[in-house]
Amino acid sequence: MLVVRDLCSSYGAIAALKGVSFEVPRGSVVALVGANGAGKSTTLNSISGLLKPDGGSVRFDDREIAGWRADKITALGLAQVPEGRQVLGGLTVEENLLLGAYTRRDSEIGKDLDDIYLRFPILKNRRKQIADLLSGGEQQMLVLGRALMSRPKLLMLDEPSLGLAPLIVQEVFRIISELKERTTILLVEQNARKALQIANYAYVLEGGRVAQEGPAEELQGDPKIVEAYLGRKT
């Protein structure tokens, strides 16, 4: 579904991605793990069009999309939930969700909205509230719901558990494991332990390159990975 080859990106003179290659097969959950600054967010931003890659290829559904405008890429069914939640704080919860369906023209938007409210009851209670007033966990639910409103073929999640209380982190991962029944997921996490539990396959990024890859269970047992990323129990 998504095939990335030799993706290179830079911020001015600083090269952040130095040829990243990986694949996300349809129906799978692929994790992208790595330390802070490894280039995980840059990878997602280069795929979604927020950042123009310097080189390499991004194929989504057999279409070459490297360098496309972000809104056109979203319209193809690739939804990114960016790092740090990014709710539209001045708009209400419901308006945020409705904007999630911006690229859609079908008549089932109202039905999907009810679905989201069923899945996230907190959002229903707060639908008329300004999104800025939600707690961190609620905002994370909101951006997940908003992304789902676009009926994405591929969902790219950037550190969905970052900065959340342990109980909320569990809730977020529970929701992600429910979502994997419905859509393909590319999951970026620093919390490698949790990410590997959920994923089928994983890539480890280091300094803008893929340092290692393999099925998630295999990486979970790899002593090098355990030491570098799974050392501290959380």
Next chain:
Amino acid sequence: MSDLPQQLINGLWQGAALALFAMGYTLVFGVLDIINLAQGATYMWGAFFAFLCVTKLNWPIWYAIPAAMVGAGFLAVLLDRLAFKPLRSLTSGGLVLWAGFIVFLLGAVGNLSQDIKWVTIVSGALIMLGGFVLDYRSGKPLRTREVPHLAPIISSIGATFILVSLAISQFGAQVSRFPPNLFPVKPYNVTAEAVISPIQVLVLGLSLGLMIILSFLINRTQMGRAIRAIAWSERTSRLLGINVDYVIAQTFFISGALAGAAGVLLGLAFNRLEPNMGGEVELAGLTVIIVGGMGSIGGAAIAAFLVGMIRVLSVAYIDSSFRDAFVFGLLILVLLLRPSGIFGRSKTVRA
């Protein structure tokens, strides 16, 4: 003071037209954080578009008003593409647009023989159209940039200059007037002493109608939500699939159409059109959006009635030469006591 009811009526309809102008002004500010000083020139051209429709095309005024709004809307979009968008990001289409505009201007104001004049104008317009299309389709700008805050202000002052010169070259610097008898003149009695003329009723009614439509568009439609989303975060908006440049063009269109409507309505009510008419409303409009809270549409509407009243009452009871002084006084008072405006909180668009 026995004519107070009459003055209040005058303040009301003038305030309503001012509200149209100011809501468009504040809308663009809320989305882009720029003060489009060419809003006054758009207002003036709105009035002249209607004037052209009525005098040259012999259209009834009921067609001329919406036509003027559409014309002023497109003018504002064109202004964005020529004066503001190149500051955000430079594209090859933008350069073509500029080239077409210069050819167009040459045709419009150059000292050419009649045939060559029209060929130049039409080819300029075609090149501009090509530039629009190219600009719309381009994925990659030649350059995106951060420009100093002053740049759009200077850019819009330049645009005002061009638009006013263009109007002077077409209509002369003197006052133009609509043909008489467009409207019945017999006023309605509101109270025993206070009257309101049919044209003033039209100004008030149409302004209130447009205010309701705007509030519906901004609050209840996907387009309005997209406009507010961009005001909040352009980046997040892109991720939601919003074509930011297109929505910004829509914003400018709405803003320009509102300014155009205000221009026609006040032009009709005072039956006085002149190329410099934008300068005066510009000052009042700027006061309104600051008093209302920059970016707040509802605040602008309410503040417009306030400023409209102050203008009318100061002329009626003090002296006409003090009118702008009182408006300025209000501006300074608000800036001293509540710099974010009476209804202002932050920079986002609210209604």
